[in-house]
Amino acid sequence: MDDALMMHRLQFAFTVTFHYLFPQLTMGLAPLIVILKTMYLRTNNPLYNRAARFWAKVFGISFLMGVVTGIPMEFQFGTNWAQFSRLTGGVIGQPLVMEGVFSFFLESAFLGLFLFGEERLSKIAHWWTAFAVFAGSWLSGFFIIMTDAWMQHPVAFQLGANGSFQVTSFWGLLLNPWGLIQYSHNMCGALITGTFVMSAVGAYYLLEDKFVEEGRAFLRIGVIVGIIACCIQIFPTGDLHGKMMGKYQPVTVAAMEGLFKTESGAPMVILGQPDAESEKIDNPLVANKVLSYLLYGTTTATVKGLNEFPKNDWPTNIPLVFYTYHIMVGLGTIFVAVMAVSAFLLWRGLLYKSRWMLWIILCCLPFPHIANTAGWITAETGRQPWIVYGLMRTAAGYSKDVHAGNSLFTLIGFMGLYTILAILFLFLVYRVIAHGPVEETAAEIESGTPITAA
Amino acid sequence: MLLTWFLLVAIMITAYVVLDGFDLGAGILHLFIARTDEERRTMIRTIGPVWDGNEVWLLAGGGTLYFAFPLLYASGFSGFYLPLMIVLWLLIFRGIGVELRMHLDTPVWRGLFDGSFGLASLLLAIFYGAALGNVLRGVPIGKDGYFFLPLWTNWRVGPQPGILDWYTVLSGAVALFALGLHGAYYVALKTSGEINARAKRAARTLWPVIVALTGASLAATLYIRPDLLDNYKRWPVLYIIPAVVAGSLFSMWRASSRGQERGAFLSSCVYLIFMLVGAAAGVYPNLLTSTTDPTRNITVYNAHTGSYALSVGLIWWSLGMAIAVGYFVFVYRMFRGKVTAAGHGYGSYSGSGRNRQG
Numbered sequence: 001m002d003d004a005l006m007m008h009r010l011q012f013a014f015t016v017t018f019h020y021l022f023p024q025l026t027m028g029l030a031p032l033i034v035i036l037k038t039m040y041l042r043t044n045n046p047l048y049n050r051a052a053r054f055w056a057k058v059f060g061i062s063f064l065m066g067v068v069t070g071i072p073m074e075f076q077f078g079t080n081w082a083q084f085s086r087l088t089g090g091v092i093g094q095p096l097v098m099e100g101v102f103s104f105f106l107e108s109a110f111l112g113l114f115l116f117g118e119e120r121l122s123k124i125a126h127w128w129t130a131f132a133v134f135a136g137s138w139l140s141g142f143f144i145i146m147t148d149a150w151m152q153h154p155v156a157f158q159l160g161a162n163g164s165f166q167v168t169s170f171w172g173l174l175l176n177p178w179g180l181i182q183y184s185h186n187m188c189g190a191l192i193t194g195t196f197v198m199s200a201v202g203a204y205y206l207l208e209d210k211f212v213e214e215g216r217a218f219l220r221i222g223v224i225v226g227i228i229a230c231c232i233q234i235f236p237t238g239d240l241h242g243k244m245m246g247k248y249q250p251v252t253v254a255a256m257e258g259l260f261k262t263e264s265g266a267p268m269v270i271l272g273q274p275d276a277e278s279e280k281i282d283n284p285l286v287a288n289k290v291l292s293y294l295l296y297g298t299t300t301a302t303v304k305g306l307n308e309f310p311k312n313d314w315p316t317n318i319p320l321v322f323y324t325y326h327i328m329v330g331l332g333t334i335f336v337a338v339m340a341v342s343a344f345l346l347w348r349g350l351l352y353k354s355r356w357m358l359w360i361i362l363c364c365l366p367f368p369h370i371a372n373t374a375g376w377i378t379a380e381t382g383r384q385p386w387i388v389y390g391l392m393r394t395a396a397g398y399s400k401d402v403h404a405g406n407s408l409f410t411l412i413g414f415m416g417l418y419t420i421l422a423i424l425f426l427f428l429v430y431r432v433i434a435h436g437p438v439e440e441t442a443a444e445i446e447s448g449t450p451i452t453a454a
Numbered sequence: 455m456l457l458t459w460f461l462l463v464a465i466m467i468t469a470y471v472v473l474d475g476f477d478l479g480a481g482i483l484h485l486f487i488a489r490t491d492e493e494r495r496t497m498i499r500t501i502g503p504v505w506d507g508n509e510v511w512l513l514a515g516g517g518t519l520y521f522a523f524p525l526l527y528a529s530g531f532s533g534f535y536l537p538l539m540i541v542l543w544l545l546i547f548r549g550i551g552v553e554l555r556m557h558l559d560t561p562v563w564r565g566l567f568d569g570s571f572g573l574a575s576l577l578l579a580i581f582y583g584a585a586l587g588n589v590l591r592g593v594p595i596g597k598d599g600y601f602f603l604p605l606w607t608n609w610r611v612g613p614q615p616g617i618l619d620w621y622t623v624l625s626g627a628v629a630l631f632a633l634g635l636h637g638a639y640y641v642a643l644k645t646s647g648e649i650n651a652r653a654k655r656a657a658r659t660l661w662p663v664i665v666a667l668t669g670a671s672l673a674a675t676l677y678i679r680p681d682l683l684d685n686y687k688r689w690p691v692l693y694i695i696p697a698v699v700a701g702s703l704f705s706m707w708r709a710s711s712r713g714q715e716r717g718a719f720l721s722s723c724v725y726l727i728f729m730l731v732g733a734a735a736g737v738y739p740n741l742l743t744s745t746t747d748p749t750r751n752i753t754v755y756n757a758h759t760g761s762y763a764l765s766v767g768l769i770w771w772s773l774g775m776a777i778a779v780g781y782f783v784f785v786y787r788m789f790r791g792k793v794t795a796a797g798h799g800y801g802s803y804s805g806s807g808r809n810r811q812g
Binding site: 060067069072074075077078079082083085086087089090091093094096097098099100101102104106108109110111113116117120160167168170399400401402406410413417424428431 | 504513542600775785789
């Protein structure tokens, strides 16, 4: 791989991976905040409004980080991937503009009202601002995933003059079946992040024995929504996603599973280290015939291995695809177990007293972020060596006039800047959590620094 | 159809400059006219609920460019690689500067974010001006439609220029002072008391500067690109544009000397709009001019997307923008009027300068 291609890929990978840490939290928290506001409307219990405000603060910080790291994403299509942009603008330009026009304006308009308009608005109107922020963030996810889905599974296009891609059906592009499955899987993943963060903060408060009422509410809502999301994540969304990949990207599936040779009754490798040079898995731990069953519904089905495909169509980094896929699936399975046990204890009325379970929930805090990130790395490195699957190679997509040195220069810049953002984010969210979901007094509002008053 | 999309992109960029322009202007000014923490906070609160929505125009405009004129997006964005990346970094500093200062009440923390907000705003204004200068001057487009500009070469306007030369530095200065003045009128409109008075004083100082710079940049532009007058010669009705620019400068002065805050701000909006419209009218149908060979110019004719996409795009784009304009009217109405003393106005979204009643 030549240097410039590597640098451009690294920069995009780094900036998008970092960026998506924040939207997954905001998209996960947004519906939970709507639930809290709904419960406030129904019960009139100020606890829920306090809780909604508390999460709105976390949401606000995460949203800001998402905004400032998101703008570079849209520009990097042109700056670093000029050849790709030039040929695909006629197709994926459309969902990209729609994201700005239909969702960013919506989000930015109502977030201000949601965060500051509470006393200018009626209770119902304020609920609607929360709902609009939720709708905006989920719409934005929709459009950007439709953009990615077209790169994964190009539909509704024809080749125009000079090799460019031109859209032929507005709805065909927006309702790309690949994208719909990917979207449901991804949003469910975001919801898992939101519910685990909410549950973990609830567990933290119970373990610290402060804000007990609020902590219980966080746990209750987090666990109930969380168990639903964790199950849907595996079935049907994850299952459908896997089957779809088996059909359209069999070579990627072979890499994900570390299946070098075609087999009928193929085993699922649970652990191991793929050696792409000698085409085998070291230290394999396998479950016989499971892969055939998962992909095709029978234990005898033949699953194509990497050997069926020309080597230059193999994903460029097979071990990475293999590991990230296994991390995602492994963590997803653990999440179901954690949420199932928590939900059972909640149902039996034991959760708030089961300190061991609260510790487990607390320690799960970072893992949904890791699982979501791993899933995206699987999808995007699994798509390689294509930038538009089967049609345009990644090596043909980058900006030829931007040499490796320039790209490394800006990559280093982003790394430095994003390190600062990460520190600020953790510091500020820690302060919000340490301060807790307290009622803000008039004096604190006057001083303008309610968060610092703790 | 192509002219329509050219106009739509131009409208979005203009809307961005006018709207985010006063955010940047307020940022620049707050370095100079706000002295106490309370005053800085008041200035930030004038833009708190709207800056993010204003910034969306940049994203939507960039996206529209990608959609409608992919060749221009690809060539321009990769050719202006370094300055664009710097702009992206500055937008990050501006964003966290606005939003994070209120989280802690210590002089160092606030100083850090005030500095970040003010300096980033200042540099952004200069970079935007220089970017426009580069588009007007032209760039050395290669055979394949691409180019790459270093940040500077010999500071001369020639066939192999840098991003910065004497002409683009002048454009940067125009943008800096124009947005500073725009921000001063905005801050005056949205505040009262001492800050209001200082913003007005700043505007009085900046006004003659911008009159001089407008004249100088017009002369410089016609000196390096006399062909920009071709469209004007062909359609003399276009000469109304420079007349409106001159009129808006006069009406800024008149409105501010009569204490009409709204009139002065609106005149400044008209000034910015017509400066950009004048530039767009000069370059059309070129989008990016080649300094080496006119056959390599990127124009609306060779850069556009397929016609199906463009005609369907007109439908959803208009629908989406109509809704977006509706949001803007609604939000600006909700937060209309002057920002008042602490706790009774409005603030920024992850900060805490907010007005809540328990």
